[in-house]
Amino acid sequence: MLAGSDGFGGIYFDDPAMAQSLGTIALIFILFSGGLETVWHEVRPVFKSALALSTISVIITMALVGAFARYALGLTWTEGMLLGAIVSSTDAAAVFSVLVEQKVRLSARVKHLLELESGTNDPMAAFLTMGLIGVIEQRFAPGHLLWQFVQQTVLGISIGLGTGFLATRILRRIRLGSDGLYPVATTAIAVFAYSLAEAIHGSGFLSVYVVGIVLGNSVLPLKRTIALFHDGLAWLMQLIMFISLGLLVFPRRLLTVAPKATFLALFLIIIARPVSVAIALARSRFSLKEKAAICWIGLRGAVPIILATYPLLARIPQANLIFDIVFFIVLTSVLIQGTTIPYIAKWLSVEERS
Numbered sequence: 001m002l003a004g005s006d007g008f009g010g011i012y013f014d015d016p017a018m019a020q021s022l023g024t025i026a027l028i029f030i031l032f033s034g035g036l037e038t039v040w041h042e043v044r045p046v047f048k049s050a051l052a053l054s055t056i057s058v059i060i061t062m063a064l065v066g067a068f069a070r071y072a073l074g075l076t077w078t079e080g081m082l083l084g085a086i087v088s089s090t091d092a093a094a095v096f097s098v099l100v101e102q103k104v105r106l107s108a109r110v111k112h113l114l115e116l117e118s119g120t121n122d123p124m125a126a127f128l129t130m131g132l133i134g135v136i137e138q139r140f141a142p143g144h145l146l147w148q149f150v151q152q153t154v155l156g157i158s159i160g161l162g163t164g165f166l167a168t169r170i171l172r173r174i175r176l177g178s179d180g181l182y183p184v185a186t187t188a189i190a191v192f193a194y195s196l197a198e199a200i201h202g203s204g205f206l207s208v209y210v211v212g213i214v215l216g217n218s219v220l221p222l223k224r225t226i227a228l229f230h231d232g233l234a235w236l237m238q239l240i241m242f243i244s245l246g247l248l249v250f251p252r253r254l255l256t257v258a259p260k261a262t263f264l265a266l267f268l269i270i271i272a273r274p275v276s277v278a279i280a281l282a283r284s285r286f287s288l289k290e291k292a293a294i295c296w297i298g299l300r301g302a303v304p305i306i307l308a309t310y311p312l313l314a315r316i317p318q319a320n321l322i323f324d325i326v327f328f329i330v331l332t333s334v335l336i337q338g339t340t341i342p343y344i345a346k347w348l349s350v351e352e353r354s
Contacts, residue, residue, distance in 0.1 A: 001246045013247035016312040022244045023306035026237035027122070028208050033234035034092050035212020036227050039312040050116035051271045052280040053294075054089075058085045058124045060276035061088040061268070066195055068267050073325075075318060082132040083322050086308050087268060087329050089125035091301025092121040093215045093238050098299065098338045104345050105352040106297075114297055122303050123206040127152055130314035133314050155202025163193040167211070182222045183229035183349025186193055186215065238302070245305045245327075248281075253324050254331075261325045265332035273298055293350040297341055300333040 002008030013019075043050070065084035068149065069075050095118050099106070106114070131145040166187045176182060190208050197207035220226065254261075274295045281291055308326040311319035345351050 001251055003243075004247045004249065004251075006251045011171070011247060012246075016248065016309040018308065019244045019248045020306060020309040020313065023241050023302065023309070026192055026241035027205060027303065027306065029230065029237045030093050030234045030241075031119060031205055031209040032186075032212040033230040034115070035214075036230055036309055037208045038115065038119065038184075038216055040213060040217045042108065043116050046113040046116060048107060049281055049286065050113055050120060052119040052278045052284075053113070053277065054121035054124055056119050057149060057276040057280040058088040058128070060279055061272050061317060062079075062128060064272040064275060065264070065268055068272075069264060073265060073321075078136050079318050079322070080251075081327065082129065082136065082311065085125060085128035085132055086305045086326050087300055088128065088324065089121040089300075089303055090114075090298040091303045092122075092240075093234075093303075094299040094301025094334060094338070095297060097238065099297075102338075102342045104342050105299075106293070107350050107352050108115040109286070110293055110297075110350050111352075113286075113294060115302045117298075119209050120206070123152070123156060123203040123209075126205060126307060127203065133310055133316060136316050139316065151201060153206065155159050155200055156197050156204070156206030157210055158315075159202055160193055160201075160207040161214060163189065163196070163207070163303040164211040164218075165215025168215060168220065171220050173213075179222055179225060181227050182220075186226050186230065186305055187233075189215070190271035204318050238345040241302050241306075245302060247311075249324075249327050251280060253320075254328050257321065257324045257328060261328035262332065264325060264338075265329040268300075268329060269333065269337065290350055293345060293348045296337055296344050299337055300330045302330075304330055 001007055003011050005012040008158075035086040062081055062084035065087060066077070066081035067084075068080075069083045070077055070080035073080070073083075092115070095114055127149055128145075131148060135145075149220075163337040167186075171182070171185065178260065190210065194204035194208045216227070277291055277295045277298070280296070286294070304326050305323075308323040311322055
C-alpha cells in the first residue's frame with residue numbers, strides 16, 4: 001500500500017484482472033505446499049470437525065455477515081450475502097505465517113484443526129462467491145447452487161486423488177537426470193491438478209490441496225527436497241500476492257468506508273465467527289477454551305481480497321464498495337487478532353505443553 005499511488009512509491013496499479021491472476025497462481029502453490037505438509041494420520045481425528053468448519057461454519061458466517069451488511073450498509077440481500085461469502089473463509093497463509101512469526105506453538109488438536117480448516121474452506125468460499133455473482137447477473141437461479149456445489153466438490157476431490165495417486169506411481173518409477181528436476185515435476189503436477197479440475201468445472205483449489213496431501217503422505221524420491229522447495233515457493237507466492245493486492249488498494253478510499261467497515265469487522269470477529277464455530281463444533285469433543293481459541297485464530301487474509309476482485313471484474317453494483325470493505329476487514333483481522341494470538345493462546349491454555 002505504501003508503494004502504491006497513495007503512498008511514497010507512487011506506483012499506479014489498478015488492474016483487478018492481473019491481481020486476480022497473480023493471486024490465483026499464488027494460491028495454487030500455497031495450498032499445494034499446505035497439502036504436502038499435512039500429515040494425514042495426525043489430522044484424521046479432527047477431519048469431521050474441520051469439514052464442519054469448512055462448510056457449515058462458512059455458510060453461517062455468510063448468512064450472519066450478509067444480514068448485518070444488508071441493514072448496516074444498505075446493500076441488497078444478494079449483495080450482502082456476496083460480501084459475507086467473500087469474508088467467510090479463514091486464510092491458511094495468514095494463520096500460519098502469524099503463528100510462525102509470533103513463535104506460537106498450539107496444541108496438536110487445535111493446530112491440526114486450524115490447518116485443515118484453512119486449507120479446505122477456501123473452495124467453499126470461492127464457490128459461494130462465484131455462485132452469488134451468477135445469481136446477481138441472473139445467469140442461473142439460486143437453487144442451481146446446490147448442484148454446482150456437489151459437482152465442484154466431487155470433481156475437485158476426484159481429480160486431486162486420481163492425479164495424486166498417478167503422480168506418485170510415476171515419480172517412483174522414473175529416474176530424472178538431476179535432483180533439481182523433481183521439484184519441477186511436482187510443480188507441474190500441482191498446475192495440472194488445478195487446471196484439469198477447472199476445465200471440467202470442478203474445484204481447482206480443492207483438487208490441488210488434495211493432490212498435495214496424497215503426495216505428502218506417500219513415499220517419494222527426494223521427498224524432503226521437494227517439501228523444502230515448495231515451502232520456499234509458497235513464501236515467495238505470498239510476497240507476490242500481498243504486494244499486488246496492496247498496490248491494488250487506494251488507502252484514501254478505505255477512509256470513506258472505515259466507520260461502517262469497522263462495525264462489520266467487529267461483528268465478524270465477535271459474533272459471526274464465534275456463533276458459526278459454536279454451531280459447527282457443537283457435537284465435537286473440543287473444550288470451550290479450545291473453541292474460543294479456534295474462533296480467535298481464524299484470521300482473514302489474502303483469499304478474501306482475491307475473491308473480492310471477482311465482483312470488480314463482473315462489474316456488479318457496489319463492487320468497489322465491497323472490495324474496500326473486504327480489504328478493511330482483512331486489515332482489522334490481522335491487526336486485532338493477529339497481534340494478540342500469543343496472549344490469547346496463553347490465556348486459554350491451548351499452547352503445546354513442553
